[in-house]
Amino acid sequence: MGWSHPGISLEDLLRLIKGFVDILILASGYRSSGLPASWDAENIKKAISWGAFFENLFSHLSESEEYEVLVKELDEALLELTSSSSFPQGLKCLSSETLSRARFIVLEFFSQNLSLGAGHLNALLNASVETDLHDLAISDAVGINLYIEKLTKQVKSHDVITVNGLFVKDSATKPEFPDSSKPKGLSVSSSVSATNASDMKTKQRNATDHSSFIIQELLKRQASVSCLSSCEESLDSFQGLIVGNNFSDVELELLREQPCDAILPSPCPHCCAPAAVDEVQ
Template sequence: MGWNHPDISLEEMMKLIKGFVDILILTSGYQSSGLLAHWDSDNIKRAFQWALFFEKVFRRLSSLDVYQESIEELDAALFEMTSHPSFPQGLAHLSSATLIRARGFMLEHLLHNLPLRDSHLRAVLTAIIEMDLSDLSQTKHDCLNAYLNSLTLQNRNCMRNLITSSPDVTTNVETEKSGSGNFTKLAIQELFRRQSSVSCISSIEEAVDVLSNAVRHSSWTESDCSLLGEQTNENLPALLHISANNFLCRNQNQRADALVDVVSWNRWKSRAVLYFLDTRTIRLVSGSSLIFSGTNAQWGKVFEQLNFSEKSSNNDLHEAIELLLLGCIASRWNCIIEHLMSVSYDSVTISKQYHVLANLVFGKSQSFHQKEGTIKSKEGDILDYLMGLLGDKIHLLWKSSPALVAISLPSWSTLFRLYLSELETQFKGNPSTMRCCSCIQDRNEHKDCELAERIWCLYIFHACGSQTIHGTCDA
């Protein structure tokens, strides 16, 4: 039987819903061009009138058995619309059930956009109060006093909830079914939800800052090593002091080298952890998760709009590379940090670490790499896009955190092998597009330089517990 509403066809209803979607997109606070969307109280009231229209229509449809097939056909049409690659992911769950509570849905988007500007909040509250007063004026002689009494009662309920437990931030079903009024109550609920979210985010940021400071202050520095040597001498028994000094003198260089290796290990580890816990990095991870939650066509369009060219800012290009790298690991964030924190000191030399990596990668057959690559389809698509963006400028990866590059490039990827080959070129002192250290020119061994740090990062992520990071966390 399908759609059988007597007053409107399915095609006309879908056109109206698409118009409502356009309104919802603007409630995010931005236009499709990226410019700010400015809302005044009059436009907000018009948007709520649309929301109220959909509530009434779909409440009636859902309440009568004769329209159940109409609802099913409409949901099928909505699913087809929301499945389109260009449809906004934030509205992908749009359905008849959503439209039954269209006012609450509208308020969510109006009040949860970031940042919530004072002018925007003022316009929303003005529109809500005026609509409730208008509704009360139809049944109450003194609508203002009736509104204030209702507001006072809601304030008492909110204070009671705050004292006893937590505010009830769920959408009130009775409010939604009570007609055109109660916009204020819906707004209060949404503002409490926003306040709760902001409070949680602030608490998490404070906790991350505390953890970052703890990691930063616990790093083992060269001065710590000197202090260790002094304490060792001071604690030796007097009878052994002379012989111990002779031993320390004979082995001074060896002992110093070993301790510097420990210092480098801890410094690199701390630097990696601090990068992943940095507020900026966490926000970029959140952004990359949102971007790559869409289809390839959707996130590809996002990067295409950035319009990279030779005239583009290097900072823009490097941030795009960072976003792409973060997109490869966003789902493994917790496991990566846990792995970093669990890695303990290993005296393997940088040269040995490189050879372990080379055997790990170049020792595998091409069919093995192809098999692993097909499993990581989303990750592979991101890496393919990154390959195209980099072209023959693999050295641009040197602008990103060594730890980020190491964990983002899976060993089965072509980009990983190119990156490792570039490391080998610099490790052996062969001609290269760029040089990240002067060890070869100074005839020093790679111990405490950027090249050594990049090899170390690859080693701890791909040779030490790689199954934990690349296996379990992806499941």
């Protein structure tokens, strides 16, 4: 039967998806030329809005009687797109399922930015908080204070503390985060009606979706850094043990270059960096 959605053609949708892929590539921190890609809070919010567009699109598609046919047609087109030799290797798994949670894909790429620095981190946190506030349509001081209070409680519930402005996980306990693998619609409104309690309740439930996910991704990155630090400490200790055996400087340098799985009992799950990606042609 093929694609027959009245709102958008399959060709137009694929063009938008290619643009979205380019955004993800830039969000990773570098252009295809190798030069760094910088982002400010406003442009990060625009990138998040791209993710929201795809989530809303799939939310509308799910209401169609032809939903399964439409998704099958799109996945076949995506498979053909991602099979191209010019398509970024790190995004080969792109499908309708991943696009249905596109906001969190965007946030993940920004959080795992290869050149993550203080400026990028501040822009990302500001963008996530401002997006949450916009979704709740909060502009008054009281509403903002309530949001900050809720977010603070959420951070404490994850046993997260701040050190020099960065989030660090208390290793004594393991946090639990919302299931980001499920599509979550973005509810945006320019005003909040006192009589629409149900809609407000839904908004409050998702009020800190973006901020919560950022915290989760920062904790993953912190775990990766901790793993690399452990590898370095192990190598230093190992070098101290064997230095008396008259190994040459070249041999010691080769030992330092060994991957984690060469000295640890099992491969380190945090040391497998994602494959480099290039912009879609």
